[in-house]
Amino acid sequence: MLRTDAIIDALSRREPVGEHGDPAVSLLRALTDDVDQWLSSVSITPST
Amino acid sequence: MTTCAIVAGIMPNVTEGCVADAKTGVRLATRSDESDLRDLTSLAVQGDRTAIESLLGQLRPMVVRYCRARLGRVSGHYHIADDVAQEVCIAVLAALPRYRDMGRPFASFVFGIASHKVADALRSSVRSAVPTQDLPDGPDQGPGPEETVVRYIEAEHARALLSRLPENQRELIILRVVSGLSAEETGNVLGMSPGAVRVAQHRALARLRAMADMESIA
Numbered sequence: 279m280l281r282t283d284a285i286i287d288a289l290s291r292r293e294p295v296g297e298h299g300d301p302a303v304s305l306l307r308a309l310t311d312d313v314d315q316w317l318s319s320v321s322i323t324p325s326t
Numbered sequence: 327m328t329t330c331a332i333v334a335g336i337m338p339n340v341t342e343g344c345v346a347d348a349k350t351g352v353r354l355a356t357r358s359d360e361s362d363l364r365d366l367t368s369l370a371v372q373g374d375r376t377a378i379e380s381l382l383g384q385l386r387p388m389v390v391r392y393c394r395a396r397l398g399r400v401s402g403h404y405h406i407a408d409d410v411a412q413e414v415c416i417a418v419l420a421a422l423p424r425y426r427d428m429g430r431p432f433a434s435f436v437f438g439i440a441s442h443k444v445a446d447a448l449r450s451s452v453r454s455a456v457p458t459q460d461l462p463d464g465p466d467q468g469p470g471p472e473e474t475v476v477r478y479i480e481a482e483h484a485r486a487l488l489s490r491l492p493e494n495q496r497e498l499i500i501l502r503v504v505s506g507l508s509a510e511e512t513g514n515v516l517g518m519s520p521g522a523v524r525v526a527q528h529r530a531l532a533r534l535r536a537m538a539d540m541e542s543i544a
Contacts, residue, residue: 279524279525279528282527282531283509283524283527283528285531286502286503286531289503290503290504290505290507291506300535301534301542302531302532302534302535302538305480305483305484305487305534306484306534308477308480308481308483308484309395309480309484309485309488309503309504310504311477312478313390313391313394313395313404313481313504314391315477
C-alpha cells in the first residue's frame, strides 16, 4: 500500500514513477498527459 | 466590490496558457504550503483582490484537469470540460464570501463544487453543443497529429477503464492523480479518512491493472 501511495504521489506530481511495465500506471500517465496538454485559440464563454 | 464585479474583473480564460506548465497548480496544498493557502483563502474571503487572483491561479489548473478527466473530449476537444471548469471557478468565487474555514482543506470546498458542476454537465444535454475552433493566428505549437491521436486513444482507454471502477474509486483516482490532491484532501472531499483513501486507491489501482491485463490477453 505504501508503494501504491508513492506511485500515486509521483503521478500526481507528474514525476517519473519507474513502473514501466505497469499498464495501470501507463494509462494514468496517458490520462494526465492528455488533460495537461496545452490548448490555444479556444474561446470559452461560460454556459448559460 | 461585489463578487460579480470581482469575477468580471479578474476571471481569465480557462484555456489561455499552458496547463501542463502550471507546476504550482499540480498540487493544491502540500503540507508545507497548506498554511499559506489558508492565509490566502482568508484574505480572499475578505475580498482582497490580489489574494483572490493568486488563489484562482492555484485552483484553476487543477479544476481544469479534474473536469477534463471527468468529462473527456467532445469531437476531439475539451471545450465542454473547460467550459465547466470556468463555471466551477466562477461558482467558487461567488461562494467565497460565504466560505468559513472549519478546519477542512479549501480543496474539499472547491472540489465539492466541481463534483456537482460535473454531475450537472453529465446530466444535461450540453455535450451536444460543440463550439467550433477559431482559426489559429500562427503555427500550432502543440504535438503533431500522430502524437495527438496516440495520446487521445490512450487517454480514452484510461477513461474507459476508470468508468468501470466503482464511482467512489473513480472519483478518488481522479482527485488524487489528475487533480493532485493529497490523501487528506481527497478524504475530505469524499468523506473518508486518509487511511481509507490509501486503502481504496490501492484497490483501485490493482483493479485497473487487472482490467488492463485482461484486455491485453483477450
